[in-house]
Amino acid sequence: MLSARSLADAGTVSDRVRLVGLSFLMLFVELALIRWTGSNVVYLSYFSNFVLLGSFLGIGIGFLRARAKVDLSGWAPLVLGAFVLVIAVAPVKITQDNADVFTFSSLSAGGPPREVVLPLIFLASAAVLALIAEGVARTFARFDNLDAYKYDLLGSILGIVAFSALSFLRLPPLAWGLVAGAVVVAMVLPRVPTVPQVVGIVILVVVLAVESFSPNLAWSPYYKVKAAPNPDLDDNLQVDVNGVPHQVHQTPEFAPGKGVYDVVRPPSLDDVLIIGAGGGNDVAVALERGAQHVDAVEIDPKLYELGRDRHPSRPYDDPRVDIHIDDGRAFLERSEREYDLILLALPDSITLIGGQSALRLESYLFTEEAMESARDRLKPDGVFTMYNYYREDWLIDRYGSMLEGVYGRAPCLQDVLPAYGPNGVALTGFSASREESSIECTEAGRARTWQASGEIPEPATDDHPYPYLRTRSLPTIYAVSLALILLVSLLAVRGVAGPMRPMTRFADLFFMGVAFLLLETKNVVQFALLFGTTWFVNALVFGGVLSSVLLAIAVSRRVTFKRPELLYGLLLASLVVAFFLPPELLLDLALVPRFLAAVTIAFTPIFTANLVFTQRFKDTGDSTTAFGANLLGSMVGGVLEYLALVTGYRSLLVVVAVLYGLAFLFGRRHLGVRAAA
Structure with a gap:
């Protein structure tokens, strides 16, 4: 059959x-x-x-x-x-x-x-x-x-x-x-x-x-993009991404973000930075308000092209506008220009970095360190503003507290667009500045000084970049789903491979698979922070990881380590260095030295870990079962990746070290055989 x-x-x-x-x-x-x-x-x-x-x-x-x-x-x-x-x-x-x-x-x-x-x-x-x-x-x-x-x-x-x-x-x-x-x-x-x-x-x-x-x-x-005129919105172009309404092209008169200018009062608008420029609504508003130069940052080239070709105000045709197809946080870190106004214009990606558990494209824009970076790019009397449909009071309190800590005074909280309809949600904005006179926080602008409405959640940070997660916890839906995934996986493996006992001889390779997936995850998010959450950076990291593995194979073909346990020591040392080196030190470096340092710190443990793996793997008598055990370990590593929601990404290195320690314990007899040989 x-x-x-x-x-x-x-x-x-x-x-x-x-x-x-x-x-x-x-x-x-x-x-x-x-x-x-x-x-x-x-x-x-x-x-x-x-x-x-x-x-x-x-x-x-x-x-x-x-x-x-x-x-x-x-x-x-x-x-x-x-x-x-x-x-x-x-x-x-x-x-x-x-x-x-x-x-x-x-x-x-x-x-x-x-x-x-x-x-x-x-x-x-x-x-x-x-x-x-x-x-x-x-x-x-x-x-x-x-x-x-x-x-x-x-x-x-x-x-x-x-x-x-x-x-x-x-x-x-x-x-x-x-x-x-x-x-x-x-x-x-x-x-x-x-x-x-x-x-x-x-x-x-x-x-x-x-x-x-x-x-x-x-x-x-990043997306499947649907763009068509919406007859309910005067035939303005509506852009849906992955089936979700995302943007509507509107002239400055009707653009949602125009309300922020009722509050912000920088002495001039000579230099404006707009992150999340999209189809160009906020760019058009800035130009109408007299901006002399606008840096428009948009991560998705198609969303920009739709704005360039089909926005009714044609803001991207204006010579005062420079477009940057880039990650917003990466642009902030690389820029040397100072701005009168920095605007985060509804940067809501509704999608994750490829294959990651919960890190969205915009996650690193809303950390404490990102807000400090934006502050450092402002002129002394410049204004930082951001708006979105925040929906939850605790999220508003999180951002308000973070901005208060960064600027030394409570930010202005504004209803950019009031809620409408029975289940409406207000379009809410924050504005903050080191110069008090640069913000006019009055009821005329539907604004008031932010005050906490309840217990303030801890700030999102570069190590724990989850602004939309209220507490360091694993949401119930994840806990239940992951438990069911592990149960189904166990039953599936048992049904395919039979009794699990024969596979225990490859327990060390299993733990190596778990550890390696977590190590790879840590490097993906590290490079996303250092160089942007773009698809290109993501592809380069995965390609670099596989190239490091390929190099380890080349070394292992030519070299047999008589004391392979020393590789575990080298691996532990490289993990310790990666753990104690603060990412902000790398962010302070220029692009080329930052890249060289990041590659060295990230790929040294990966290369060493694969020397450990290949030294063990090359003499196994049952290569497919051994490799299968390693791959199943990677799946378990994908489940443990969700630990970052609780611990942050830096602590994953501790988990990696423990897992490689387990691999060492379960594989000691193989190390002894190799040493004797």
Whole structure:
């Protein structure tokens, strides 16, 4: 009955090319699923890590199945096509105004509830990746351990490069489907693909083609962007991202942010910085108010282009405006200009850094250190202002307290737009300055001096950049979901691999996988802070991590450490340095020395950790089971990543050190064997 031919054995492509190609397919599909499901299932814009966790589980299971008699890898295209079809025909919109989940959005309810959606997407992601990974693993087993690992990494690096190139070119999902389908076909040539493979590829390409050629849709590196005139808003252009209303292009007369100028009174507007410039509403208002120069910062190039080409006031055509496609915090840290006005204009990304548990694109704009950085970029009488739909009194109190601490006086709190309708929420703004006369905080501007309404939450910081999380805690939805994920994963591994006892011989590799995922997470967020939360920085970090692993393999092929326990000592030392070195010291450096220092601090423990892994892995007798145990450890590491919501990111290094200590304890007998040899 199982007629789909194995991806691992389907044709005459050499094993080397096949392993690279299938590893490419595995990582490329993982990245595409994270991106595509998040654009179609609203909830995954905030919880994309669930897809990542499912992918890790699936890859681990695929490797554990490598020695099974029945090869299921040939069914991967059909299962992938079915998954994409189901998501496409059953769009999900979810009402989410739960303060415990720090996603303050008002979305219309529709589709199945999240309790159904999240488990199904987790399991479907695991199934797709398990089938692809099984093809990888069966080819993996034909090589020497380190050779197999090397070719797997080469394919993974190529997968990152390819997906990053498509992101750079802003090609729609059809391009992703064509790439995945072409790789599948290439892996089975010169034989004819089976019917399930052809059907799966056709479904995948047709569904993505229909979406890609839908009217008014475009794809940026971050979002699925829909832009169309809204007849209820005088046919002004409304921009939705990932299915959520995001911006409306309006002339200065009707722009929401015009109200902030009822409060701010800097002596001049010679230099204005607008972060979150988007389609250009706030840029147009600043120009109308007499700004002589505007630095407009927008992280998403497509949102800027829509404003450039279709905003009724054409603010980006004005020679007084310089546009910067960049992360706002990164621009603040690099800029040497002083401003009369710095405006954070509704910078609400509604999406996460790729695959991270809770770090949104704008998270580092609302930390204590970011507000200090903005203050340092102001002229002595300059004004800092920010506005958004804050929704929660405790969030208003958090920002008010932070600004009071930074500027030495309570900020001005303003209803930029009052609430309207039975469930309306006011558009609220803060303004702060070192010069009292630069702000006119009066009732005429619907403004008053901020006063705490209750217990003030602790400030968000660069180490704990979660402004939308009220306390250092793990929200109930996460705790329950993660517990269920671990339970399902345990049952799935038990069902695939049989009794768990035989796998305990690779317990050290399991703990290395847990630790390495946390170490990778720490580096992703560290580089996001130092260089911006852009897709490009994210891709460079993941590419750098895999390149460091590849270098460790090259070293381990040529060198056998007679005392491998010393590597653990070097790893611990590098973690200690990373823990005690404050990030603000790196932020104070110029760009080039900052980059060199960051690379050294971040990648030394990664490189050393992979020397530890490769020294252990290269002599294992069962490479696929060993690698599967390591991958399952990575999945558990993805769960433990949520500890950062409680501890902050710096403390993850302590957890990493403990985990590598456990790997050392469970792997001591292997160290002894190597020393004796």
